[in-house]
Amino acid sequence: MKVLSKGSVYALRALTYVVAHKGDIGFVNIGELSRSLDISFHFLTKIFQQLTQAGILESYRGPNGGIKLARPPQEIKVIEIVDVLEGPEFFNTCLLGLPGCGEFDPCPVHDFWKDAKAALREEFEETTLAELGKKVSDERLRIKP
Amino acid sequence: MKVLSKGSVYALRALTYVVAHKGDIGFVNIGELSRSLDISFHFLTKIFQQLTQAGILESYRGPNGGIKLARPPQEIKVIEIVDVLEGPEFFNTCLLGLPGCGEFDPCPVHDFWKDAKAALREEFEETTLAELGKKVSDERLRIKP
DNA sequence: CTGGTTTGAGACTTTCGAGTCTCAAAAAAC
DNA sequence: GTTTTTTGAGACTCGAAAGTCTCAAACCAG
Ligand code: SF4
Ligand code: SF4
Numbered sequence: 001m002k003v004l005s006k007g008s009v010y011a012l013r014a015l016t017y018v019v020a021h022k023g024d025i026g027f028v029n030i031g032e033l034s035r036s037l038d039i040s041f042h043f044l045t046k047i048f049q050q051l052t053q054a055g056i057l058e059s060y061r062g063p064n065g066g067i068k069l070a071r072p073p074q075e076i077k078v079i080e081i082v083d084v085l086e087g088p089e090f091f092n093t094c095l096l097g098l099p100g101c102g103e104f105d106p107c108p109v110h111d112f113w114k115d116a117k118a119a120l121r122e123e124f125e126e127t128t129l130a131e132l133g134k135k136v137s138d139e140r141l142r143i144k145p
Numbered sequence: 146m147k148v149l150s151k152g153s154v155y156a157l158r159a160l161t162y163v164v165a166h167k168g169d170i171g172f173v174n175i176g177e178l179s180r181s182l183d184i185s186f187h188f189l190t191k192i193f194q195q196l197t198q199a200g201i202l203e204s205y206r207g208p209n210g211g212i213k214l215a216r217p218p219q220e221i222k223v224i225e226i227v228d229v230l231e232g233p234e235f236f237n238t239c240l241l242g243l244p245g246c247g248e249f250d251p252c253p254v255h256d257f258w259k260d261a262k263a264a265l266r267e268e269f270e271e272t273t274l275a276e277l278g279k280k281v282s283d284e285r286l287r288i289k290p
Numbered sequence: 291c292t293g294g295t296t297t298g299a300g301a302c303t304t305t306c307g308a309g310t311c312t313c314a315a316a317a318a319a320c
Numbered sequence: 321g322t323t324t325t326t327t328g329a330g331a332c333t334c335g336a337a338a339g340t341c342t343c344a345a346a347c348c349a350g
Binding site for chain 1: 324325326327328329330
């Protein structure tokens with residue numbers, strides 16, 4: 001069962017880590033993040049590039065460069081990150097994956113799956129990076145392997 | 146978002162189709178199923194082979210051969226099919242996919258994800274092929290592309 | 291027995307997400 | 321200005337899931 005791609009997972013872990021451990025102290029070095037979280041540096045860089053182009057992050061090159069959140073973490077919702085990295089079809093995919101499916105022409109598991117998808121979307125829409133970061137800081141929840 | 150592999154999806158669609166359209170009339174030809182549901186014949190055959198070896202289906206070779214349910218559809222639960230085709234790790238995978246994760250050392254999304262997984266498992270455990278087939282027959286729900 | 295039909299088994303190919311590598315571009319340090 | 325550090329962009333490689341193909345085995349009909 002693969003709900004999120006590696007790209008989304010790495011982005012969420014990395015940004016949660018930034019919020020929890022780096023506060024709001026300017027640009028965070030990608031190499032350091034990659035080492036701390038055991039994520040491939042080049043892969044993480046590519047993921048951040050997408051988020052930068054989408055306006056969720058800002059980046060800066062050269063010494064003391066890195067990435068930082070473009071807005072305060074209280075205002076960045078998980079679903080924004082997922083949208084960028086999974087694409088707009090993410091919440092249209094389905095259990096039985098029939099093409100052109102939907103409310104008007106449903107398959108037998110539609111009723112259940114509709115609710116399950118809505119719950120997931122709601123969770124992503126309600127949760128902000130600040131909340132994830134706070135959980136990690138306060139309760140010492142893990143974000144690293 | 147890919148919850149089920151193609152194998153599980155094709156198996157569920159095909160067996161639901163059998164229950165809904167073929168009743169209990171002995172062996173159903175795989176070639177006919179493949180054509181009706183627009184699923185690759187060889188791929189569908191491989192999937193059925195796994196289910197046959199697991200004791201969920203019975204097969205018969207030669208003219209008028211095919212596959213049929215080893216037990217009445219009221220007794221076959223969706224989770225049995227998923228277990229065979231997805232393997233035992235299916236319900237252990239996770240949103241953030243951290244290794245060795247679990248209740249005792251959770252990540253920040255654990256509370257939500259635990260419930261979502263439980264709901265999915267419960268749905269698969271409660272639903273039988275007979276129910277899926279009945280929905281398709283009674284309400285003309287679709288199972289084909 | 292012979293030939294046709296259908297599933298069984300496994301090798302092979304394709305596709306795509308994931309990960310690696312190389313070089314260019316921007317910025318700072320000197 | 322030159323060198324060093326860091327992100328940006330894109331080509332390339334790897335591996336697993338998905339799909340195709342070939343032949344063997346079981347079965348029936350005549
Ligand atoms: S009918 Fe509903 S549950 Fe079924 S594949 Fe379409 S959207 Fe998904
Ligand atoms: S801590 Fe819980 S939600 Fe997070 S990856 Fe592990 S099992 Fe999944």
